[in-house]
Amino acid sequence: MSDLTFNKIAGGLLATGLVIFGLRELTTVMFAHHEPEKAGYAIAVAEGPDEGPAEEVAPDWGTVIPVTNAEVGKAVAAKCASCHTFDAGGANGTGPNLYGILGHKPGARPGFAYSPAMVEYAASHPLWTWDELDHFLKAPAKHMPGTKMTFVGLKKQEDRVAMMAYLNTLGATLPLPAPRPAAAPAEAAPAADAAAAPAAGAAPVEGAAAAAPAPTPAAK
Ligand code: HEC
CATH class of the missing domain: 1.20.5 (Single alpha-helices involved in coiled-coils or other helix-helix interfaces)
Structure with a gap:
């Protein structure tokens, strides 16, 4: 067994x-x-x-620009300084002077010989808008094939936003667009308490209203 x-x-x-x-x-x-x-x-x-x-x-310019430190953009502008001046009435160099470029007609700085690509671009783009300048700065040769601006571009969006915030302080003639409704509450939230949350949509409007009267009394 x-x-x-x-x-x-x-x-x-x-x-x-x-x-x-x-x-x-x-x-x-x-x-x-x-x-x-x-x-x-x-x-x-x-x-x-x-x-x-x-x-x-594209960045929500109306939301990000007011909270972006233009000084950071000024530091980024060091990358442009070999070719561009940023001061009012500054000389053209390898590239044109950039004071007041935001909202300015493209390819229209007096005394600068632009590329045919820039001239052609200017024919269909009456002014440098937030989005157009953002795209151009990201990849100049890609956004404007044939441009004389032999600069690789600002690949980081945060660099471009900072750059735009800086350009916005330099005689820019382009109004800042209104914040996008969806993004506004998120940006307003840090300052506002829980009580403001239900009325979050109203927060940026209050902020704008509070900011707007300031220049008026100052001007009178
Ligand atoms: C290597 C030189 C060089 C560098 C670096 C450079 N640029 Fe330029 N930029 C040019 C040239 C050249 C043009 C003219 C382009 C053309 O005519 O096609 C130009 C054109 C421009 C324009 C359009 C100006 C107009 O009158 O419409 C803007 C805006 C601009 N550059 C911004 C910048 C910024 C911002 C930086 C830095 C982040 C930068 N550039 C770096 C050479 C340069």
């Missing part, structure tokens, strides 16, 4: 072991099949929001 029983027991254990082992293998195989599927899906989703809108969506 002993041999036969032992064999049966051993066989049973072996079979059980094989089944367990087999299940583990099967599980591994199943998971192995699922993983690439998941990864592929995740990547496809990530590419959309991460690269698309992050690159394409």
Whole structure:
């Protein structure tokens, strides 16, 4: 009995072991099949929001410019200084003087010989808007093929926003657009308490109203 029983027991254990082992293998195989599927899906989703809108969506100028330190932009402007002056009445160099460029007609600084590309661009763009200048500064040669501005561009959006905030202090004639409604509450939130949250939409308007009267009494 002993041999036969032992064999049966051993066989049973072996079979059980094989089944367990087999299940583990099967599980591994199943998971192995699922993983690439998941990864592929995740990547496809990530590419959309991460690269698309992050690159394409223009800053909400009316919201970001008032809270951006123009001094940071002045530091960024060091990258432009080899070719541009920024002071009122400054000389043209390799590039034209940039005082008051925001809201100015493109390619129209007196005494500067612009590229045909800039002249052509100016024919269809009456003035440098927030978005147009932002796009140009990001990748000059891409936004305006043939431009004489041989500058790689300000790749970081925060650099461009700072640059624009600085240019906005230099005789800019372009009004700041109203903050986008969706972004306004988020920007206003830090200053406002929970009580202001339900009326968050009104917060920027109050802020604007509070800021607006200040210059008027000062002017009289
Ligand atoms: C290597 C020299 C060089 C550098 C660096 C440079 N630019 Fe320029 N920029 C030019 C030239 C040249 C033009 C004229 C382009 C043309 O005619 O196609 C120009 C044109 C411009 C214009 C359009 C001016 C107009 O009258 O319409 C703006 C705005 C401008 N540059 C901003 C900048 C800013 C901001 C920086 C730094 C972040 C910068 N540039 C860096 C050479 C340069």
